[in-house]
Amino acid sequence: MAVCCRLRPDVATRKLRGARVLVTGASSGIGRALAVQLVAAGARVIVTARREAELQQLAADLEAGTDCLAIAGDITSPEHRLQLLRGCESWGGLDLLINNAGIGAIGPFRESDAERLRQVMEVNFFAPIELTRLLLPILQRGDRPTVVLIGSVLALAAVPLKSEYCASKHALHGWAESVGPELRQAGIELLEVHPSTTASEFFTKVLGDPSQQRSLGAMTPEVAATHILRAIRRGRRQAVFPLAGQALVALRRWCPPLFRWVTRPQ
Numbered sequence: 001m002a003v004c005c006r007l008r009p010d011v012a013t014r015k016l017r018g019a020r021v022l023v024t025g026a027s028s029g030i031g032r033a034l035a036v037q038l039v040a041a042g043a044r045v046i047v048t049a050r051r052e053a054e055l056q057q058l059a060a061d062l063e064a065g066t067d068c069l070a071i072a073g074d075i076t077s078p079e080h081r082l083q084l085l086r087g088c089e090s091w092g093g094l095d096l097l098i099n100n101a102g103i104g105a106i107g108p109f110r111e112s113d114a115e116r117l118r119q120v121m122e123v124n125f126f127a128p129i130e131l132t133r134l135l136l137p138i139l140q141r142g143d144r145p146t147v148v149l150i151g152s153v154l155a156l157a158a159v160p161l162k163s164e165y166c167a168s169k170h171a172l173h174g175w176a177e178s179v180g181p182e183l184r185q186a187g188i189e190l191l192e193v194h195p196s197t198t199a200s201e202f203f204t205k206v207l208g209d210p211s212q213q214r215s216l217g218a219m220t221p222e223v224a225a226t227h228i229l230r231a232i233r234r235g236r237r238q239a240v241f242p243l244a245g246q247a248l249v250a251l252r253r254w255c256p257p258l259f260r261w262v263t264r265p266q
C-alpha cells in the first residue's frame with residue numbers, strides 16, 4: 001500500500017494564492033487552523049460550522065474582510081448545504097472543498113444505540129459526500145478543482161471501542177476509492193487526508209465517555225493543517241501523518257497480531 005503518493009511528482013506545486021476554498025468544521029481545531037493558514041497563503045475562504053460566534057471571531061481574527069465569508073449551520077442539513085452552494089456562487093466558483101467537519105464516539109458498541117450511530121454517520125459520512133455531490137458542478141468550473149476529505153488513521157486501521165467512528169471513516173475511505181477515478185475523469189482531483197491524534201476539542205466533545213480515550217503523542221491542529229496544505233500543494237491523492245500514524249497503518253498491514261495487541265481494549 002502506498003501510504004503517501006504523489007499525483008505528478010514532476011509537476012509544479014499547486015498555488016493556493018487566489019484559490020476559492022470552502023472549509024467545513026472551521027469553528028475549532030484542524031478546520032480553524034486550515035482557514036488561518038489558507039488566508040495567510042492568499043486564499044479566499046468560506047468557513048462553516050454550527051457555532052456562529054466562533055466563526056465570526058475567526059473572520060475577525062483573520063482581518064481578511066471580503067476574503068473570508070462565514071456561513072453558520074449544521075452540515076447535516078440539506079438547506080444549510082444549499083446555503084453553502086449559494087455562498088460559493090456569490091464568489092463565482094469554488095476551487096477547493098475541504099470536508100473537515102467531524103465528530104467522535106467512544107465506548108462499547110453493545111452499550112451504544114442507533115441514534116448515536118446515525119449521528120456519527122450523518123456528520124462524518126453522509127454530510128461530506130452529499131456536500132461534495134452538490135458542489136461538483138461549481139467545482140468543475142473551478143481552477144484545478146480539488147475535493148479534500150479529512151479522514152483519520154482509523155479509516156485505515158480500526159481500533160476497538162470506536163466502532164461507530166471507525167465505520168464512518170472507513171465508509172468515507174471506501175467512497176473515496178470508488179468515486180476518485182470518476183471525479184478525475186470530470187477534471188476534479190480528490191485528496192484523502194488521514195491524520196493521527198490531534199489535540200483539539202474533538203476529545204472533549206466525543207460522544208460517550210471521554211475518559212476511555214487514549215490520546216498519546218497528539219500533534220497540534222496547526223501542525224495537522226500544515227501537513228494538509230502541503231499535501232494539497234503537492235497534488236497528492238493520499239496523505240497519512242505524522243510518522244506515528246503511518247507506523248500504525250503499516251503495523252495493521254504487515255503484522256496484524258502485533259497491531260491487535262498494541263490496540264487491545266484496556
Ligand SMILES: NC(=O)c1ccc[n+]([C@@H]2O[C@H](COP(=O)([O-])OP(=O)(O)OC[C@H]3O[C@@H](n4cnc5c(N)ncnc54)[C@H](OP(=O)(O)O)[C@@H]3O)[C@@H](O)[C@H]2O)c1
Nearest residue numbers: 025027028029030049050051074075101102197198200202
Ligand atoms: N482530533 C483528532 O485526533 C483527529 C484525528 C484524526 C482525524 N480527525 C478528524 O479531523 C476533523 C476535525 O476534527 P478536530 O480534531 O479539528 O475536532 P474539533 O475541534 O472538534 O472540530 C470539529 C469541527 O466540526 C464541526 N462540526 C461538528 N459537527 C458538526 C455539524 N453537525 N455541523 C457542522 N459542523 C460540525 C465543529 O463545529 P461546531 O461544533 O461549531 O458545529 C468543529 O468546527 C474531523 O473530521 C475528525 O474526525 C481528528
